[in-house]
Amino acid sequence: MWEKDEYLQFMYERLLIMRELLADTGSIFLHCDWHKNAHLRLILDEIFGEENLRNEIVWHYHDKFATGGKSLDKNHDTIYHYSKSADFTGNEVRIQKEETTKRALRKKVDGKTVNLLDEDGNKIYAEYSDKVIDDVWDIGRTISKNEYVDYPTQKKEELLERVIRYGSNEGDLVLDCFVGSGTTCAVAQKLNRRWLGCDINKGSIISTTERLNRTIKEQMKENLFGKDFKGFTAFKVYNVNHYDVFNNxxxxxxxxxxxxxxxxxxxxxxxxxxxxxxxxxxxxxxxxxxxxxxxxxxxxxxxxxxxxxxxxxxxxxxxxxxxxxxxxxxxxxxxxxxxxxxxxxxxxxxxxxxxxxxxxLDFKKPTEASISYITKGKTLSVEVKDYYSPLLMKRLELENDGRLSMKERVNIFDYRQAIEHIVIDVNYGEGQKKADTSFNAEAFLHKEKKGELVETAYSHTYERGGTYTVAVKIVDVLGEEYFETHEITVK
Ligand SMILES: C[S@@+](CC[C@H](N)C(=O)[O-])C[C@H]1O[C@@H](n2cnc3c(N)ncnc32)[C@H](O)[C@@H]1O
Known part of the structure; x- marks a missing residue:
């Protein structure tokens, strides 16, 4: 879709901003294929400095069949790693090997690597079943069924896991400004990192949102949000344009x-x-x-x-x-x-x-909801009793225009059909101090299967009496949001 140098200009402008946003000890990993990797490297050299090129990582997709021919099959991509400064996070990442190997133990003495010897002067051998990664990564492109999210450019979690483990620590912030299917954010979430993702494609935001909701829900089920958890327990979707109004x-x-x-x-x-x-x-x-x-x-x-x-x-x-x-x-x-x-x-x-x-224009009317909050002793019962989105209604009206039979028409008979999920924070505000997030979801009510209705009621028993702010966020099937807070007192 790009004319002449437009693509490089586009990348140049964005990479400049990426450098500005990057932490002083941060790194950028830029993935590209053979088409423009030479040009991009020069741009990166200019912006980050040649001295900050840490590696040119080769991602070799070993599972891609080589068909042969006069020119060889192109079965690798390049990931350029630049840091902002010489002081950057670069962790040792070890991966399992298929076979164990026997190797002599070595150590560094005065900058030279020498063999370790036993009392009789013999080399000491050890079996290795893992190895430290180098700059050639043999990672297949085939995505397993449980990872697959039906996004054309989806990357494998294994690839992003390596990048994130290597270039960041728990609690660090990871940004993918072309987030696609959301692999980077999902992996960052799993690895106890905080994250940000952006994409210009509405489908990408929907895929990513669903994927992260699933990930967070699984983490909740496994009780992973303990004291040591440094990542996010919830997230928010922001629109920087009015793209959300127009799916079609x-x-x-x-x-x-x-x-x-x-x-x-x-x-x-x-x-x-x-x-x-x-x-x-x-x-x-x-x-x-x-x-x-x-x-x-x-x-x-x-x-x-x-x-x-x-x-x-x-x-x-x-x-x-x-x-x-x-x-x-x-x-x-x-x-x-x-x-x-x-x-x-x-x-x-x-x-x-x-x-x-x-x-x-009147298509951007706010969503409405009716929510009840009932307290009994230390127990709070929250229930979403109704939800209404003018945008959704308008969409349905347009969709049904010209469809005469009831069978053909798409109708909403139950307000719960419109709801994608509900997130509840029973102590809103407290989370800000605790986990540096604005929303600390205690409950995440979600459809288990497509076509099912979302659960709308939730109860929570507080450990101590007092006044609490409860926050409820409803996200509907179009990604429209409703948010309210309500103060309650339990004895
Ligand atoms: C190669 S894909 C990213 C793949 C992703 N890492 C994954 O695992 O799915 C590139 C993404 O960049 C997005 N994109 C293209 N131009 C953009 C722009 N100007 N701003 C934000 N995103 C953009 C596309 O919509 C696409 O989802």
Whole structure:
């Protein structure tokens, strides 16, 4: 998808930020294949300094069949390890070997490695069933069934386990800024590290969220969140754009058409009309780019007869009565400037950004819930009695549009169908001091199987009487969240 050097520029900008964010004793591991590894290494050298290149790790996928041919099969990737400084975390990682080997014991004396000898001057041998890892990692690509999450670029946990064990300590913070299926975060969670993950793909966030919920739930079941636990006991999903509103491009388009009352056109270069103007809708899952503007200019030129001449000019281009309205969600910084300079058609291009032009939009109404809190002695019973998401209802309405029979229609008969999971913190605020997290989940109510309804009631008995803040978070099937806190007193 990248043109010429765009990819390298994209990586360069992000790697600069990664260096800024990295702890002084931190490391970055950049995974790439043969296409651009040479270019990326030079960029990394420039940003992190050649002297901070610790290793060029070769990930050899031994389970990939070599088909032969004139050029050899490409069966390895590269993982560049750079540290921010000479003082970095680099732990010894030992892995099991398939066969044990016998080796002479050695030690370092004055910088030289010498054999250890017994009283009679003979070498001392020992059997080794494990070894310290070096910079060639033989790790297969095949993902086992219990790890598989159906994400196209999923990495094996074994690979990330090695990186995380080697480059960080328990309690450290691990970031994967292209988190994909969430392997890095899941492994970090299991290894007692704190973590952050980001991805531009909504599917990635859903996969990762589900995977981490499962991981945390298993850890809870095994009672792993004791005093020594330095990781997170819960997490939060943040949206940095309005991508969450739009899962499906067609639905999103439909929402915009309805909201702006656009008369839809089923063919041609424009999506509809608004009065006498022509409308172009840009997928709200991405920002408006200069390329879009260039295409719109071409479309205007191609369809000049759709526009009514206001003033005819001999020297310059004519000006026109009607214009093109572009509806988008976010725009590249210089798009307006670009449109002004490049559009010499005489037809005005008006850009309406729904992120700033919110007055007509009503799809982002907050979710609602009704929750009861009943105390008896030291026991608190919490129950989610109702949940309502306007966005979900709107989606269903669109989905069902045109489906006449009840069988075809998707309906919500029980509010619990809309809920993906419920997380409850029975002593909210306390967790902040304890584990450096804002939410310390005591209960995680989750569907056991697809299609099942979530459990909505939970009881907790406090050890001591007092006043507590209870926090409840509901996450629905679209990833929308509801959050409330409630103060209770137990005797
Ligand atoms: C190779 S995959 C990551 C695989 C991941 N480590 C795993 O185990 O599944 C790359 C990811 O980068 C994401 N991505 C691409 N461009 C991005 C951007 N500008 N910001 C954030 N994520 C991006 C893609 O959506 C994709 O999930």
């Amino acid at each position: 491009d067609l639905q999103a388009r439909q929402l915009l058409i309805e909201t702006y009352r656009i008369d839809e056109l089923s063919r041609g270069d424009f999506d509809g009309t608004l009065g006498q103007d022509y409308v172009k809708i840009i997928s709200p899952n991405r920002v408006l780019s200069k390329m879009d503007i260039a295409e719109i200019i071409d479309a205007i030129k191609k369809n000049k007869d759709l526009f009514t001449v206001k003033t005819a000019s001999k020297q310059k281009e004519n000006t026109f009565e009607n214009k093109v309205v572009v509806i988008c969600s976010g725009a590249e910084l210089d798009v307006r400037d670009f449109a002004k300079k490049e559009n010499k058609t005489g037809v005005e291009i008006e850009i309406r950004d729904i992120q700033t032009d919110k007055k007509e």
